[in-house]
Amino acid sequence: xxxxxxxxxxxxxSPLMEQLIFFHDHALLILVMITVLVGYLMFMLFFNxxxxxxxxxxxxxxxxxxILPAIILLFIAFPSLRLxxxxxxxxxxxxxxxxxxxxxxxxxxxxxxxxxxxDSYMIPTNELSNDGFRLLDVDNRIVLPMNSQIRIxxxxxDVIHSWTIPTLGVKVDGTPGRxxxxxxxxxxxxxxxxxxxxxxxxxxxxxxIVIESVPVNYFIKWISKNLNS
Amino acid sequence: xxxxxxxPSKSFIIFGRDIAQIxxxxxxxxxxxxxxxxxxxxxxxxxxxxxxxTHVGFGSFFCGTIVYWFGCRYQWSVRRFEQRQLxxxxxxxxxYEGTETERELDLKSA
Numbered sequence: 209x210x211x212x213x214x215x216x217x218x219x220x221x222s223p224l225m226e227q228l229i230f231f232h233d234h235a236l237l238i239l240v241m242i243t244v245l246v247g248y249l250m251f252m253l254f255f256n257x258x259x260x261x262x263x264x265x266x267x268x269x270x271x272x273x274x275i276l277p278a279i280i281l282l283f284i285a286f287p288s289l290r291l292x293x294x295x296x297x298x299x300x301x302x303x304x305x306x307x308x309x310x311x312x313x314x315x316x317x318x319x320x321x322x323x324x325x326x327d328s329y330m331i332p333t334n335e336l337s338n339d340g341f342r343l344l345d346v347d348n349r350i351v352l353p354m355n356s357q358i359r360i361x362x363x364x365x366d367v368i369h370s371w372t373i374p375t376l377g378v379k380v381d382g383t384p385g386r387x388x389x390x391x392x393x394x395x396x397x398x399x400x401x402x403x404x405x406x407x408x409x410x411x412x413x414x415x416x417i418v419i420e421s422v423p424v425n426y427f428i429k430w431i432s433k434n435l436n437s
Numbered sequence: 438x439x440x441x442x443x444x445p446s447k448s449f450i451i452f453g454r455d456i457a458q459i460x461x462x463x464x465x466x467x468x469x470x471x472x473x474x475x476x477x478x479x480x481x482x483x484x485x486x487x488x489x490x491t492h493v494g495f496g497s498f499f500c501g502t503i504v505y506w507f508g509c510r511y512q513w514s515v516r517r518f519e520q521r522q523l524x525x526x527x528x529x530x531x532x533y534e535g536t537e538t539e540r541e542l543d544l545k546s547a
Contacts, residue, residue, distance in 0.1 A: 213453070214453055215452040215453060216452055216453050216454040230460075230510075230514075233459050233462070234506075234510060237462070237465070237506055238503070241499060241502060241503055244499070245495075245499055248495050252491075252492075255488065280503075283507055
């Protein structure tokens with residue numbers, strides 16, 4: 209989860225997010241090297257002893273600064289396209305979760321299991337326990353099994369919201385009248401936090417999302433408990 | 438015990454990220470910077486032109502870092518994929534051990 213002064217990506221809890229981080233590192237190194245190159249060229253201007261008023265063209269350098277960026281762009285494009293298609297791969301989800309955005313809370317439905325439904329409100333700061341996370345903790349978390357493909361269908365009841373979990377690399381807009389679908393896979397247990405990512409009114413910043421990733425047997429127990437209650 | 442003492446791993450944290458843990462990062466910059474300095478110095482020894490040697494040294498650093506990074510990341514990615522395939526195969530083998538499926542697979546591979 210994010211703490212204050214976090215500038216980088218969160219640690220991944222999903223293989224796809226792991227791949228996104230690898231691609232991010234790759235692209236950022238190329239960008240850093242280009243920035244260092246441009247900085248060096250600008251710095252060397254301080255030591256330029258001559259001004260060539262009669263310079264018309266330089267075929268060799270023009271060839272270099274056309275072909276070299278094209279090659280660098282290829283080295284960015286190929287991994288990017290590979291990842292883009294990897295994110296769209298079809299797989300067989302074992303659990304489907306529906307998420308509906310409201311002003312200003314999320315409601316969830318597990319239609320696979322006799323329609324388990326609940327709302328998830330942020331815990332206000334004045335009701336937060338000492339070990340709670342301000343603006344992030346909710347009263348009812350989404351419980352999902354780890355090491356299983358999860359399908360999520362996101363929509364909204366009033367205005368556009370966006371369901372986000374940075375550590376899983378998931379961000380899906382919830383638009384009224386539309387169902388958006390995505391899949392994700394959690395490869396470790398824990399609590400994963402996210403916040404609404406589309407401006408939706410006064411309390412847009414106060415409708416977080418919390419996933420509790422548990423082993424499959426714990427998930428089944430949780431489902432049974434909710435079916436009986 | 439003295440034998441169990443491990444070397445402290447190197448870490449270099451910028452903006453909350455330990456960049457020494459990024460695969461191929463440390464080696465790319467080590468080889469790039471040392472190669473740039475080395476080639477720059479050799480060029481200066483050979484030509485006695487400081488400006489030109491600086492340009493050559495920087496160019497070597499730039500090209501060396503980028504080329505090593507691309508090669509290392511590609512090989513790392515291929516190795517990682519093979520590791521995952523092996524892990525999955527071992528998991529499947531553990532799951533099917535002693536079952537009819539394993540006997541059928543052994544017959545097929547024999």
